[in-house]
Amino acid sequence: NAGVTQTPKFQVLKTGQSMTLQCAQDMNHEYMSWYRQDPGMGLRLIHYSVGAGITDQGEVPNGYNVSRSTTEDFPLRLLSAAPSQTSVYFCASSYFGSGRGADTQYFGPGTRLTVL
């Protein structure tokens, strides 16, 4: 299993540009989510999904869109990049249930985004 993969690893954008951060998992997890990590702020939830076709907003959704057309993929779209969106972005997935590994978040390696 590749686990959770994210692309790209690094990206530099100019203010106003749009882009899509890719996230994929091969573990058949129902739950997927996007976080941004900023110094002193921890991980803040942007959007999450509990299954294909279902998405919901997290703590800081403004300026970001998501879709979940398949179980495996959960792309994050920046509509019009702003310097305040400079951050490290992590995708994570997990499965529901009562077993030992249930609800454990598996994280991708992260995407470091800079908006100039």
Added chain:
Amino acid sequence: GDSVTQMEGPVTLSEEAFLTINCTYTATGYPSLFWYVQYPGEGLQLLLKATKADDKGSNKGFEATYRKETTSFHLEKGSVQVSDSAVYFCALRDDKVIFGPGTSLSVIP
């Protein structure tokens, strides 16, 4: 809405000292609680978890007990090592997974 609060860092301890990192939460339901650790230059990984009140999670000498009456999940370790230097995140899972701001720990020889 749901939220997680952790003690402010950074925390600096000498090797073999006792560690406590406080975590309290607010949730509308009955969440599962987690501690994750992020070592320098790495991603987050699960340290321990508890799924219901009075459960104790433990791993690598770390422990935390789910206290529903005080809505807390404090992380403890009896004797820290230099290799424990990392950022520790408390998290909860209700309908979604929310993380606290993290507490940076430095252990000096």
